[in-house]
Amino acid sequence: MFSNYRVQQYRQRGFAMLLVMFVVMMAFIVGLTFLYTSSTTTSIAQTMNQHAQARQISESGALMMVRYMEQTLDWRTARDSGVWLNETAFLDGTLTVDTVYDADPQITSVAIDDWSFENSVTSMPNPILGPPMTATLGNWDLSRTALVVTGLTVPQIGTELSAYSSHGNNHVYVIFLASVDGSATISQTLADSLEPNTNYAFSVDVGRQLLGGALANVEMRVYAGGVLIASDADPTIYTLFTALGNPSVLIKSIIDPVHTEHVLRFSTDDTPPTGVVTLELHAKSLVGVLSSVTFDNMRFETETYGDATINVLGRYEQASHRISMTTKQAINLGQIDIVQWSEP
Numbered sequence: 001m002f003s004n005y006r007v008q009q010y011r012q013r014g015f016a017m018l019l020v021m022f023v024v025m026m027a028f029i030v031g032l033t034f035l036y037t038s039s040t041t042t043s044i045a046q047t048m049n050q051h052a053q054a055r056q057i058s059e060s061g062a063l064m065m066v067r068y069m070e071q072t073l074d075w076r077t078a079r080d081s082g083v084w085l086n087e088t089a090f091l092d093g094t095l096t097v098d099t100v101y102d103a104d105p106q107i108t109s110v111a112i113d114d115w116s117f118e119n120s121v122t123s124m125p126n127p128i129l130g131p132p133m134t135a136t137l138g139n140w141d142l143s144r145t146a147l148v149v150t151g152l153t154v155p156q157i158g159t160e161l162s163a164y165s166s167h168g169n170n171h172v173y174v175i176f177l178a179s180v181d182g183s184a185t186i187s188q189t190l191a192d193s194l195e196p197n198t199n200y201a202f203s204v205d206v207g208r209q210l211l212g213g214a215l216a217n218v219e220m221r222v223y224a225g226g227v228l229i230a231s232d233a234d235p236t237i238y239t240l241f242t243a244l245g246n247p248s249v250l251i252k253s254i255i256d257p258v259h260t261e262h263v264l265r266f267s268t269d270d271t272p273p274t275g276v277v278t279l280e281l282h283a284k285s286l287v288g289v290l291s292s293v294t295f296d297n298m299r300f301e302t303e304t305y306g307d308a309t310i311n312v313l314g315r316y317e318q319a320s321h322r323i324s325m326t327t328k329q330a331i332n333l334g335q336i337d338i339v340q341w342s343e344p
Helices: 002-071
Strands: 083-090 093-100 106-109 134-137 140-145 156-161 170-193 199-207 217-224 227-231 260-267 276-304 308-316 319-329 336-342
Touching: 002 083, 002 093, 002 308, 002 319, 002 336, 134 156, 199 217, 217 260, 227 260
Parallel strands: none
Antiparallel strands: 083 093, 093 308, 106 276, 134 140, 140 170, 156 170, 170 276, 199 260, 199 276, 217 227, 217 276, 308 319, 319 336
């Protein structure tokens, strides 16, 4: 009897022990599952964070490129098509930028009669008394002013055969022998009107030849129907202006007849002024003594730029994000339009 009681007691204790072991095992399994789940969740969160950081790097890099292109009008020629940045440190990650574009715009020339002054070699007459203040040279209109009007004090204007011409054999010159507040204007009215929403470039090669210590100021102007459209002296008038150096002030060494290309670029809006276009070159010298300005190789052109493809790759630790965008040069030369944006 006693023996059966002891056996039953042992059995109950064994069952309780098995039950405790089962509970402990289940708690252990639940704990392991929780740890595994927490580890997986943490890993997923870290991966998501890395991808978010990589996306932020690529998007910020893409917008930074657009900003650079808007602020750097000559970016097409200042940088080569290809890799701009290669795994460059950026926002705690790296940024790679690859570009594809044509640096040269599609050019359409607007006809200018005698654009390199080859039709004749002649000068505006300069008698001592009563020198004429206006004249014509082919299709070019000439005018001049001076504080004192004599043969020596008014600017001399004409074309000449010169080894220093930038195109052809001749160039047009303005000489200030002894001018006080003297100026000269060379202009031509074209047969064309301005088109709406178009980029234009007015170009001329400028030089000087004589030994005068005072340099002449040079200004380029474009009129439409008598309305001033673009001027390097007033960039608020439709004008976005680029050139080698400062085109409004001719800066050369004291003996340097080599021409420098000056370019005045501007854009029209939806409704530019009507009327034909007049191109004007203006030279002025407050006190000009033996100083000379020359002009040659006049061009007036429309410029159309092709699209640019910008590929941006942002990396953050193990994650990466790629953006491909197509940009277009807007009518406003300082604006870049994003016409396509993809994140493959």
